[in-house]
Amino acid sequence: MKLGLCSVTFREKSPLQIIRLAKKAGLEAIEWGADVHVIPEDDQLAETIGEQTREEGLVVSSYGSYYRLADYSGNEYDFTSILQTAQKLGAPAIRVWAGMRASADADPCYVQKVIEDARRIADLAADEGITVHLEYHEHTLTDTKESARKLMEKIDHPNLFLYWQPQNDVSVQERLASIELLKSWLTNIHVFHWYSFADRLELKQGEEEWLTYLQAINQNGANRYLLMEFVKGDDETEFLRDAQILHKWREML
Template sequence: MKLGLCSVTFRDKDPEQIIDLAVKAELDGIEWGGDVHVSPGEYQKAEQVAALTVARGLEVSSYGSYYRLADHSGNEYDFITVLETAKRLGAPAIRVWPGMMGSKDADENYRKKVVTDAINIADLAEEEGISVHLEYHDHTLTDTKESATKLMEEISHQNVFIYWQPPNRVTIEERLTSIEMVKKWISNIHIFHWLSFHERLNLASGAKEWQNYIELIEEDGKERYVLMEFVKDDDERQFLQDAKTLHELKAMIK
């Protein structure tokens, strides 16, 4: 279990500032986001950010792309460009979004398009030794535990995994059930504690809840990153406090 930071947590900071924060928080790595810090096609910048990250003793945990499976109208770049950027960044994993439509609105034809695209990009990434990871997120085909399970079974590809994060507006018990259902595909974890994106809480107040989630996921013994994503008031001090809580969680789970 390694600890990291998603660069999208601080979209207003440059890569050097984000690296400084990650080092100060004694984290292991950074997931660099494709929307601000390392956009697809910025190959020289990707190489520069990779060098800066490694020079400070950190790893590039992953590339947080905004590639949308099946809905290419929502993608500014094709996957080949995303993949090449991840290569230049030295990222072993690429995060993608499973469509642009929630499971209640998606018909079987749409689901098939998402599945086909996932398999295609997984094959391409596998040739480069890079894995593909789906967001577990609202307004996509992983917005419920049932839809996420069905989607992963339909994709059925050895190079496709899921990033787990707690779904909104459900109980702790339902979240634990969601982990049980998709557990065999869970790779990295996005950690945050909030009531909604606009009602964020400090991580310490959700530490016990998160201990339950991580302990259940960690039963498989796989190496993974727990990546901090968004903090209360986008505040650096809160981030450092949350990072301390994350270190305490790791110590309890060992």
């Protein structure tokens, strides 16, 4: 397990500030977000940020694209542009969202459109040696463990995987059950500890449950990134403390 940071954690900071902060925290990677720091179609910027990341001894773990499967009207950029930017950035993986509807609100026609788009972009990315990863996220077709598994089984593509993060408002046991149900597809992990996005906690307060999650996730020994995402108060000092906790957890696994 390698440790990293999602750049969206500090949207107000410049790419160089984020790189230096990640290095100061002893992290190994950055997932660059497409919403602020690495805008699609700005290939020169993507190339520069990728080079700056590597020059500081870090790697680009992934490109957080915010592309929504089958959302043909809402996506600001087409996937071809996103893929090209990921190449310039040097990202081996692209993160996308499984549509824009909750699984409970999605009719079979919509689900089929998501499946077809997932296969399409997974094929395009595979041609460039880049993997595609859905986010395990509310208000999408991967908003429950059951819906996520059903979708992954239907897509059935060797170049499409799934991130994991703790689902809000469910028990630790329910989260562990999601890891067990989805383990065949799980890759990178978004790490945070909160009651909600607006009510965040120090990472050390979640030590007992997070160690349980990571032990379950790490059973197959696969290579993956633990990517810190959002910290209490968007505070740099809090981030550095949380990063040390994450280092400690990795040593305990």
